Each structure stands twice: as structure tokens, then as C-alpha cells.
Amino acid sequence: MKGYDFNLAGVKLTLLPSGALWWPDEWLLCVSDLHLGKSERMARKGGAILPPYETRDTLHRLQTDIEASGARTVVCLGDSFDDLEASDNLPEVEAQWLNRLMAGRRWVWIEGNHDPGPIEFAGTHLAELLHPPLHFRHIARVGAAGEVTGHFHPKARLHIKGRTVSRPCMLFDGDRVIMPSYGTYTGGLRSDHSVLSRLMRPEAIAVLLGDPPQPIPMPR
Amino acid sequence: MLVRISGMFTPRAISYPASMTTLPPAFERWFTQRGWTPHPHQQAMLARADAPAVMLIAPTGGGKTLAGFLPSLVELGNAPGxxxxxxxxxxxxxxxxxMRRNLTTPIEDIGLAxxxxxxxxxxxxxxKKAQRADPPHILLTTPESLALLLSYEDAPHMFTGLRRVVVDELHALAESKRGDQLMLCLSRLHxxxxxxxxxxxxxxxxDPPALAQFLAPHPTRCEIIEADPGPDPDIAMLTTDTPPPWSGGGGRYAIREVLDEVAKHKTTLIFHNTRAQAEIFFHELWMANDAALPVGIHHGSLALEQRKKVEAAMVAGSLRAVVCTGSLDLGLDWGDVDLVIQVGAPKNVKRLVQRIGRANHRYNAPSKALILPANRWEVIECHAAIEAVLAHDLDGDPRGPGPRDVLCQHILITACSAPFDADALFAEVTTAGPYAGLTRVNFDACLDFVATGGYALHAYDRWQRLMQRADGLWQLRDPRLAQQVRMNVGTIIDTDTLKVRMKGRSGASGGKPLGEVEESFAASLTPGDTFLMGGRIVRFESLREMEVQVSRDRGRKPKLAVFSGTKFSTSTQLSTRILDLLHRxxxxxxxxxxxxWIELQREVSLLPRAGRILVESFDHEDRPHTCIYGFAGKNAQQTLGLMVTRRMEEMGLGPLGFVATDYATLIWSVSHLDNPAHALDATGLHDGLDGWLAENALMKRSFKGAATIAGLITRNLPGKRSSGRQATFSADILYDTLRKYDPDHLLLSITRDEAMRGLIGFGRIDEMLARTGGLIDHVHPGRVTPFAAPLFLEVGKVPVDGAGADALMRAEADRLMMEAGLV
Structure with missing residues (x-):
């Protein structure tokens, strides 16, 4: 798979242009913060009634990545659904679509803060997944190593000739990866936010999504 | 003393109480005591007190507002209910x-309760709460506050017995969606x-009749009273020893002459078209101000307290000049302004007239104004503008129909107040002038959008915002929504700005606020950069908690000064006058x-004319250039540049870049454009608007505005943004999603409408094609022409490189990685 290649805990990984993480030796595809059903949840809570197309848009991208990689394992790194009710309320068409994607491969749902506990769908439901030497969980822990996490939806900015480009990005250093959000309707937290600065080592790199993904020193 | 004058209005068979035609004795005494005589138009307004709609057109200084209030004061009298x-x-x-302070004077003097x-x-x-429970006799407010008042359940109670509504500065309100919203609110009040x-x-x-129609409840006729406009202004071009530069704006070449004029007058207002230019001019003025004349600066990006300080100093008469922008176009008359200097072509005759009116607010004295052209082209434009002012030939784009995003917000506001009947509401909103032509189909589409989102995929049956009750009335599904709607009332879309603050002593925040800059400008700053703010040079220190922290800089030259502000395009009428002037x-x-310069252009090439598009092809430094004189205004010429280069790309001509002014677009490319007619073909250009132009950032900005007004997304509220992970996400994503999955959605249709008018200016391109019938004068002068030469010096060149932009980004990323030793 073409993308940005890097190493974490001695494991060779590739960040795909879509924001998915590919572990070729294990045929493992990892995506984070899908936030499926977000528009439904917002409407239910009396918020904005956004265009109800983000779930199909996200699933479409996921399908493309799964087909292109031939992934045998898919790890969803938490906040896969915007809340537990959103997973119940997923329209039939989209629920079936998701079931088709899951068929014939190992599928791991990691709990997120938005979707704690078991959800409607089949697959393995875990608080976190240890797949040595990597540790998959939703929120990064200070002091952990070989950790792949999501939650923050990091984004970073690059100034080019008076213009500023802001893109979702993956952050990584020798200890961990913080993945970009994969869902269509997801905002971002700028990499210079103190939470991220505290988590990441000084030499951390931000890889801006795009084709190809573009590494820069993590803006702080 | 009170003389009825004829000709102001046609006395018709309308009877009004005798008391309304003449002033009550107490009022007469008040006028006499002050040595005043009511103006004829003030009396006329009094006489028309019972007309359902009246519009008064009067110059500033003509006692316009008192004329508007007199009927109310008289009617309320000394024993108001x-x-x-x-x-x-x-x-x-x-x-x-x-206005409250101004009204208090006559009310107290006359002894009215x-x-x-x-x-x-x-x-x-x-x-505010007290006002809703026990409203005053006269409430002074803004369109937004009125809309908010109408959203409360107790609106019918509060407005019971309301007799009159006075809309001030109607012409200014009518220029934006604020006016449309206000007219919808008036239909509600009615x-x-x-x-x-x-x-x-x-x-x-x-166009007084059009504005009157805008105001009056449809189909009622609105009477128009025109006051004596007073003497013509004393207006001239400010000539200088040095000729103006070939391009650019700001008029810095004439600092000396401007200072001389300031010294000769009591108080001078120096108007600029953009904030950045005002800042630079003020800075240079200050450097050259050997006589240390007290001079201030006033524009919309400055902190409120800074502005108030300048305003107070003006009232006190302690300033000799104020460098300003549109922020002083409206407002009360302060100080003894006896000269207005407009720096740069005014772009629009009406604005020029209004600015000139800021000088000499004595009703019967001419206002004095000087116009300073910033470059060679503007010499012609300024001349044309002065001719237009003296000919009383004002310009202005005719208003389009009332925008639908504003209607969507109005429907929501109405629902917040009480359940409504759709038929009744439709009948009501079509009495508002701008919505008189609204079709039921369009109204229903807006109602559907407000209720369900209006998506082709009906996903929200359970979670509709509005639902229809058994009795047919529409109401909010969740009453808590009302609170959110109220937070979003209004049609003013602020560009995202960040506060600029002087760094506190401890290095922490809490320093003196200076003003605001656009977020995009703030994002482009790196520590150490210097820029102008409120006339002083400041150094960028850091971006902290969504505030730009700066420190004083002792340098004399700022590194950057570019934060944009409003950019105007030369109006259609003024462009026509320029074309006409060239052929006199x-x-x-x-x-x-x-x-x-004009003579040389005639010899070397052709002078552009109204019925044709002039296209010049020539080489410069071995590079083929094409200059298209469309006279369509800067926004449209810019859009034309995007469209034509796109067409040239398809034709394999290798366009490399372009630059646009109000008059022309200059394109450079690998190969010559031999067939300009093909590139300017109307159908092809229209395809562009439907297709790739939809990706343009300006379209996305229009979408964001419409989506905010219509209530799809909520405003960024101050203080809400810095807290942890952002809950908001970019409107661009919604725009892209809708384009992909729901291309016929209402908001996309609204966005397209706006592109025709606003920043995309596609309407002006259409108008240019209609005016010329696509006829082209194509010349090959064999050299850079006199009219094209200034374009080479113009800033804001746009490179054409879709793939090239990515390459730039890669290069910059690589450089950073290398520098950080991470490769």
C-alpha cells in the first residue's frame, strides 16, 4: 500500500492517504474515530440537522481501503459510533453495508468515550487490544510505549507563501501514534494544543493527510 | 413661521387631524427658543403622519431624524398612554x-412625559427583561434586536398598541441582508x-421608488418626500507635483499635499477603501507630520475603546484629521468637519456622495471634498466619479429578490414565538417588499428546510426541528431549540477574527486590547513579524488562547501590513462612464x-469601448501575454481570470498565471491565445460556474454564510472555541458532502445565487457578455501597451498550478524536516 512508511516499536507501518493505518506484516488495517451516525445524534439531541450523508461517505472510504489492502483484521480504535444509540439507529441500508464489510475478516471494536460498552454489531469488543508489540487503545496514556491511539482528531497547519494549509494529521514519535479521525464530520484539535504538546516528544512528527501524506515537524 | 410648501408632496383627499398639520404651541415655542424654523420636509412628515408608509430622503444635517420623530412626539404629547x-x-x-440622548433634549425642554x-x-x-414587561413609549434598537424580540412568546404583548416604526439609514440597511430581515420583521409587526x-x-x-417599495407593506404605495438636497458639493481632484504611480493603492505619494490640506482646514476626514491602506497611510502621515498636527485613526478592526477615544477627541474638536474607512460612513455628526479627502477611487458614486456629506453639516453650505487618485487608472475613474456626483447620477446594483436563507431564519424565529399556520405566514412574508415576488414553492422549500433539513434522503422524520400538529400549526419539536435559535439571530457574518493584545508585563495575557485581525492573517504570522495596528508597529509574539499577543516594536518599517478588509469593485455605472470618457x-x-498616456494607448493599440471586449496579445520577456479589458469590476475580472485560464488549460495553451484589476485581466501563458472568442464563450463560462468553480474558496465562504443564516450551523461563539477539542467542524465539509450526495439542496441553490452577485461576481461577467454580445476587438500591438503596463506592477498575481501548489507544499514540508534535522 502506498502512503507514509514509518516504524513504531520495530514494526513497519504505513499511514494511508485516507487516514487509515496499515500494518502489512499482520494484514491489519486500523481506523480511528469513525463517528458513524453523528448527524443522527445531533438531530436527536435537538442540534443542527446536518446533511445525513456522512455515514455512507465514511463507509465508502473504509470499503475502498479494505478492498485495496485485502485486510484480514480491521481495528476500529474507538468512537466508531457517535454514541451507543446512534449504532442502534443506523439506517438499515448502512447497517447492512457495515455487516458486509465485516464479513470474512476479524473485526475489533475498541471502546471509545463516545461508545463505551458493547454495541449492536458483531465482531470483538474490547477496552483495548494488545497485539505485541503494539497496544491499541482509544486515549493515549502518559508513559506508554508502542501505543496506537485516536481520540484527539489532531490537525496541523503549514504556512506556504502567505497561505495556510490546515489538514488532519497523524502524530507520532518513538512511543506512540495518535491517529487522525477517519469520519467525515469530525472537527480537529490543533497540534499546538497543550494536551498534545504534553503527550508528544519534542522530536514528534505530524504527517498531514493527502496523497501522498506529508510529514512535517509537529507544530507546537 | 410654518409655511406649507407645495411640490413636496401632492395634497390628496386624505384627511388628517388639524393638529397634525401644524405644530402644537409647545413645540413651536421650542423651535423658536432655539432660533430654528422647522424645515419644510419636517412639516411634510408631520402632515403625512397618517400615511401607512412614507420615505424621507434628506441629506445629512437636514434634521432628518427629528423629522422622523416629530409625528410621534406630537402624537404622544404631554399625556402619553x-x-x-x-x-x-x-x-x-x-x-x-x-439618539436617546438627542431625543431627551426636546422631550425635557418641551416638558413631555x-x-x-x-x-x-x-x-x-x-x-432587557424590564423592557419586555413594561416597554417605553419609544424604543430605539437595531434590526437584530428587533428580530430577537419577535422570537419571544410575549412578543404580541410587548408590541400591542405599537403605532409607528421609524427606520433610519434605510439606504444602508437595504444594501445587505440586514434590510431583508428587517422587512420580514416589519411584516410580523404589521x-x-x-x-x-x-x-x-x-x-x-x-432609485427612490425601488427603496420605497422595499419599505412599504406590499402592495401599499409608499409616499416619498424629498428634502432640498442643498447646494452641490465643492469637489475636486487633489493634484500633486508628482504624478500618481502606475499601479497600487493607498495614495502615499501625496502625503505632503494631504498634510498641507489638513493644515489649511479645521477638521479633515481622510477616507480609505481598506483598513490596511488606512493603517499604512496613517503611519506615513505620522512620519511626515513635522508640524505635529493631532491626527487619529478609526476603522472597524480597532478595539472599541480605541475607536471611542478617537470619536470623543473628534467631538471635543481636538483632532485635526482622522484617517478612516467605511466605519465612519454612517453615524452621528461629530465635530466640525470642513473637508473630506477620499483616497483612492471611490469605486461607487453613491458611497462617494455619502462620504462627501460627512463634511460641513450645515444644511445650506456646500460640502468640500477632494479626491486623490491612487494610480494612473484612478485619475480617469476619479474624474468620471466627480462628473457623476455633479450630474447627480448615482449608481447601485438593483436589489435581487429577498434571499432565502434570511427567510429560513425568519421562519425559525416565528416558530420560537408561537406555533404558526403556513398559509398565514406565507401571506405575511409576501407583504415584505423584498419577498413580494416569493413563490409558494420557494416558501415551502424553505419551510421544509427549516423543519426537516430539506434533504433528498428523508432521514430526520423522528427528529424534525419543526413539526406539524394535529391542528395544522407548525411548532418547535423541542422547545429548548428556541434558545439556540436566539443565539444565532442576525445576518451579519463576521469573518473569523482574533483579538490582538499587547503582551502583559508578566508575559501573561491581560494586556491592552488593540483590535482584531483576520484569523487567516494571524495564522500566517511567525514570531518576530511586525505589522501595523492602530497606527503603531507591533511585533508578533505568540498566539495564545486564541489571542494574538504582540509587543511594541521600535522599528520604522513594518514587515507586513496586509490584513484585508472590504474590497470594493468599481460599479457598473462608473465603469460605463469611464469607457464613455475615453472616447470623448x-x-x-x-x-x-x-x-x-491615453493618446499613446490609442496609437499603439485601441481604446476599450463599451460595445466590445478589447483583447490584446503581445509578448513580454518572450512570454505570450493576453490582456482582456472587461471593465467588469475587480471581483468579476478575477473570476474571469480563473475561468479563462481554465479554458486555456483545456486548449493546451499552458496558462501560467494572471492578475486582475477593476478594468482588465492580464494572463501569461506558454502559448498564445489565438482565439479569445472561444475562451470567452458564454456557454463555456457558465459550465465553469456549475462545475469546477464550485470548488472555489469564495463559493465555500458564501455557503458558510448562507448555512449560518439559515440555521444549519451555529456561529462560533467567543470563548467556546478554545475549550478542548473543537466540537465544530468546517462548513467546507458540509458543502462538499452536499455537492456529492444532494446537489439540488436549497443551500447550494442559495450559494449559487450569491455567487452571481457577491465575491464571485459572475453576474457582472454575464452583464459584460450581454453588453458586448461577445464581440471582441483582438489586437496584436507587438509590445506591451500603455494600458496593460500597470497590470505588470499590480500585486496579487495568481499562479495557475493545481499540481504546482502541491509541489510547493512538498518543498516547504521537506525544508522544515531538513531544518529540524528529522530526515
């Missing part, structure tokens, strides 16, 4: 507050108070250098 009698709407909060209060976003919560009388007060306008024989009385 309880309840709201008159609502006064002004576009500026400050104007409403000042009239309670006057103002209400705006700055009014305290306690005060339904609550069927006897409501409307009064509009306006400065000079180009003999040429008008222009400075020699400009006459020579």
Missing part, C-alpha cells in the same frame, strides 16, 4: 444610544399591529500625464 408607541431602528448600536430607551446587545439583561405606520429615513439614493473628443480636462 402606557405601552410602546414608536420603534426606531438604526443599523448602528451606537446610533441608537446617541415620554419615556425613551435604547436596546441592543450591550443592554443589560435586567434592563400582523400584530395592523395600524402600524412605517417611516423610512434615507440619504440620497439612486476632445478628452476631458485631465492632467497632462494622463492625457498623454
Amino acid at each position: 402606557p405601552g410602546l408607541h414608536t420603534l426606531y431602528i438604526s443599523p448602528l448600536k451606537a446610533l441608537a444610544a446617541d 415620554i419615556r425613551v430607551e435604547d436596546r441592543s446587545g450591550d443592554t443589560t439583561q435586567t434592563r 400582523a400584530l399591529c395592523p395600524d402600524l405606520k412605517r417611516v423610512g429615513l434615507s440619504a440620497t439614493v439612486e 473628443t476632445p478628452l476631458p480636462d485631465l492632467p497632462r500625464h494622463t492625457l498623454d
